[in-house]
Amino acid sequence: MIYDNDLIKKDNLKLNSDITIVGGGPAGITLAKEISEKSNYSINLIEAGGYDDVDFENHPYESINKGIDYDTYSTRLRFFGGSSNHWGGWVRPLDLIDFKNRQNKKLTGWPINYNDLLGYWEKALNICDVDTGGYGLKAFDLDLKNKFMVNENDKFKNKNFFFSPPTRFGIKYNNFFKNSKKINVFLNTTVTKINFNKNSVNSLKAVNNLGREILIDSNKYIFCAGGIENARLLMISGFQKKLPFLGRCFSDHQGATLSKLIINEQMYYQKYNDEKLNSALVMPHLSFNDDFLLNNNLNNFGAILLPEKKTDTTEKNVKSLLSLQSNKKNYQYRLLLRMENTPNFNSKITLSKFKDKFGMPKINLDWQPSINDSISMLKSYEFLKKYLINSFNTRFKPLNHEADWLRENSSYQAHHMGTTRASSDPNKGVVDNNLKIFGFKNAYVGGSSVFPTFGFSNPTLTIVALSCRLADHICK
Numbered sequence: 001m002i003y004d005n006d007l008i009k010k011d012n013l014k015l016n017s018d019i020t021i022v023g024g025g026p027a028g029i030t031l032a033k034e035i036s037e038k039s040n041y042s043i044n045l046i047e048a049g050g051y052d053d054v055d056f057e058n059h060p061y062e063s064i065n066k067g068i069d070y071d072t073y074s075t076r077l078r079f080f081g082g083s084s085n086h087w088g089g090w091v092r093p094l095d096l097i098d099f100k101n102r103q104n105k106k107l108t109g110w111p112i113n114y115n116d117l118l119g120y121w122e123k124a125l126n127i128c129d130v131d132t133g134g135y136g137l138k139a140f141d142l143d144l145k146n147k148f149m150v151n152e153n154d155k156f157k158n159k160n161f162f163f164s165p166p167t168r169f170g171i172k173y174n175n176f177f178k179n180s181k182k183i184n185v186f187l188n189t190t191v192t193k194i195n196f197n198k199n200s201v202n203s204l205k206a207v208n209n210l211g212r213e214i215l216i217d218s219n220k221y222i223f224c225a226g227g228i229e230n231a232r233l234l235m236i237s238g239f240q241k242k243l244p245f246l247g248r249c250f251s252d253h254q255g256a257t258l259s260k261l262i263i264n265e266q267m268y269y270q271k272y273n274d275e276k277l278n279s280a281l282v283m284p285h286l287s288f289n290d291d292f293l294l295n296n297n298l299n300n301f302g303a304i305l306l307p308e309k310k311t312d313t314t315e316k317n318v319k320s321l322l323s324l325q326s327n328k329k330n331y332q333y334r335l336l337l338r339m340e341n342t343p344n345f346n347s348k349i350t351l352s353k354f355k356d357k358f359g360m361p362k363i364n365l366d367w368q369p370s371i372n373d374s375i376s377m378l379k380s381y382e383f384l385k386k387y388l389i390n391s392f393n394t395r396f397k398p399l400n401h402e403a404d405w406l407r408e409n410s411s412y413q414a415h416h417m418g419t420t421r422a423s424s425d426p427n428k429g430v431v432d433n434n435l436k437i438f439g440f441k442n443a444y445v446g447g448s449s450v451f452p453t454f455g456f457s458n459p460t461l462t463i464v465a466l467s468c469r470l471a472d473h474i475c476k
Contacts, residue, residue, distance in 0.1 A: 250367055
């Protein structure tokens with residue numbers, strides 16, 4: 001059933017269940033559905049918003065930037081379906097290298113094995129309605145129509161992205177929840193505090209938009225409120241005294257256009273429908289294999305070539321564009337590189353002295369991307385440039401970005417990650433390999449806030465896969 005707490009007139013409402021899930025985005029919705037299908041647990045799914053986002057003038061997610069400029073208004077949504085409501089549908093699993101402890105890169109490595117997620121990623125493809133042409137996970141590393149894969153021993157690797165329609169989770173699963181006998185969804189219910197003792201969460205305090213107080217009581221609690229809100233709620237409730245990494249290592253994914261180029265071959269490093277994949281929509285990225293990335297101390301990344309114009313150029317026109325002489329058929333592209341950002345302890349959210357309309361402290365966001373990430377981006381670009389010049393007689397017009405400029409001005413993608421990171425060491429994380437909060441027997445966290453490293457893949461597929469895995473753990 002679905003209830004709107006703004007329409008419930010009762011004061012001091014108390015909600016009881018076996019499990020409470022806070023947050024109605026991809027993580028929370030997947031968890032609730034999966035647990036209900038595997039068990040007889042009663043579940044309360046708590047969503048702070050309704051069916052539409054709140055107006056910006058009264059948005060409780062406003063923040064104060066302390067680091068590089070970041071727009072939290074447009075990157076945080078507060079209505080049923082969560083971040084899926086503005087998801088572009090980009091899908092790719094994380095890569096094996098993203099799970100490794102890498103020399104010279106601090107705080108890398110996952111407490112979860114890459115192979116343990118393979119089956120869950122396959123399941124997430126179905127949940128997210130992703131068409132891979134019948135190839136499943138194998139499709140993400142296929143060499144398709146692209147020219148770069150010279151041989152099996154080459155350092156290059158295609159890293160393909162596929163696309164969800166995109167799935168709007170609140171819309172897709174609305175009828176499922178309306179008809180569920182095990183799950184109650186409560187809209188317009190903002191959790192304001194977590195009550196806990198030494199090693200257990202006891203209850204949650206919440207309010208509706210009219211200020212009526214609600215007490216939520218369960219045996220287990222799972223927080224899936226988002227990459228910023230998970231940490232914010234835990235910090236407001238006092239968890240940072242036990243968890244020194246809480247709110248630390250905030251990150252997003254950065255990317256930048258590094259040059260324009262003319263090449264005498266048509267390339268397919270942009271969106272297209274591939275016949276080999278039964279016309280599934282795919283967007284290959286050019287990257288390097290794991291050994292080359294590790295041996296050259298490079299971050300994971302993917303490069304795409306976005307068509308500027310396709311034309312039979314004359315010598316005069318080409319020379320005007322790139323100081324290039326040619327009378328062959330040429331293809332003009334922009335080379336855009338999407339990179340992995342690495343964890344930085346000093347990149348953090350903290351609580352502000354300012355409060356929102358519910359009396360909850362707003363956040364200070366201090367995003368501090370490492371300068372080494374930008375240096376890695378430029379190193380990868382130089383390797384690509386050398387190969388393209390030698391193999392395809394490519395002509396470049398570099399944009400001459402410096403590392404400092406890239407750090408401050410690269411675009412970001414509204415992927416909030418890392419603030420409740422998973423770790424095998426309680427001194428370096430917030431949750432363990434089962435996403436249970438260190439030191440607590442009945443509290444868990446879901447979503448991209450648990451990512452200890454970030455790869456360069458969009459996070460939604462892995463968010464859903466981790467939720468499926470957590471559901472299995474809860475139901476054991």
